[in-house]
Amino acid sequence: MPAMTRAVVLLSGGLDSTVTMARAKEEGYMLYPLSFDYGQRHKKELECAGKIARYYEAQEHKILKIDLGQIGGSALTDVSIAIPEKRDLEEIGEDIPATYVPDRNTILHTLALGYAEVMKADAIFIGANALDYSGYPDCRPEYFEAFQKVAELGTKAGVEGRAIVIKYPLINMTKAEIVKEGTRLNVPFHLTWSCYYGQEKACGKCDSCLLRMKGFKEAGITDPIEYIKSGGGA
Numbered sequence: 001m002p003a004m005t006r007a008v009v010l011l012s013g014g015l016d017s018t019v020t021m022a023r024a025k026e027e028g029y030m031l032y033p034l035s036f037d038y039g040q041r042h043k044k045e046l047e048c049a050g051k052i053a054r055y056y057e058a059q060e061h062k063i064l065k066i067d068l069g070q071i072g073g074s075a076l077t078d079v080s081i082a083i084p085e086k087r088d089l090e091e092i093g094e095d096i097p098a099t100y101v102p103d104r105n106t107i108l109h110t111l112a113l114g115y116a117e118v119m120k121a122d123a124i125f126i127g128a129n130a131l132d133y134s135g136y137p138d139c140r141p142e143y144f145e146a147f148q149k150v151a152e153l154g155t156k157a158g159v160e161g162r163a164i165v166i167k168y169p170l171i172n173m174t175k176a177e178i179v180k181e182g183t184r185l186n187v188p189f190h191l192t193w194s195c196y197y198g199q200e201k202a203c204g205k206c207d208s209c210l211l212r213m214k215g216f217k218e219a220g221i222t223d224p225i226e227y228i229k230s231g232g233g234a
């Protein structure tokens with residue numbers, strides 16, 4: 001790999017995107033994390049993303065503002081829609097839950113593609129995961145294969161034969177495998193935030209908390225963040 005190879009890393013401040021950031025660093029890329037202030041319920045994950053970007057001494061941390069709340073239609077952007085809680089782990093992923101934000105990932109990935117082209121980045125790293133996930137259609141491998149085509153066909157860089165490579169290294173990992181990978185890479189788990197709520201402690205009841213807790217438990221590793229209810233981590 002030539003020197004000064006750049007990667008835009010989608011950094012939400014959560015577990016998966018932080019492990020993905022660590023992977024991009026391990027592969028030798030200069031890091032250009034990108035976060036979105038998209039009208040989500042709370043800003044805590046953005047604060048975490050900022051801390052993680054500083055931890056990794058990123059070249060530049062870009063936060064793009066885009067108000068998906070104007071479209072609404074999701075529990076994450078409309079406080080009048082309830083966030084599902086205390087679901088069975090078997091239930092999670094079977095249907096598309098109220099926390100699905102209509103077309104969010106395609107909207108955000110497209111913005112990342114434009115940013116990556118301007119920054120002359122060679123790759124975009126995305127921490128999507130299709131195993132222990134919430135059932136979102138835009139987290140599946142076939143979706144990312146199609147998005148790679150968009151990068152090849154829809155950008156100047158692609159037409160000129162230097163298409164930006166879409167990387168999604170966690171796509172086939174379980175949450176436990178992601179936690180183990182993060183441990184191998186010395187990821188600062190204490191800086192990450194997964195909960196759909198932005199309280200001082202994680203709720204321990206939303207799908208995102210439940211999947212995270214399951215991952216740490218199965219990996220046999222203690223989750224350093226605090227939960228409101230007992231039973232966080234291993």
Ligand SMILES: [Zn+2]
Pocket residue numbers: 194195196197202203204205206207208209210
């Ligand atoms: Zn939660």
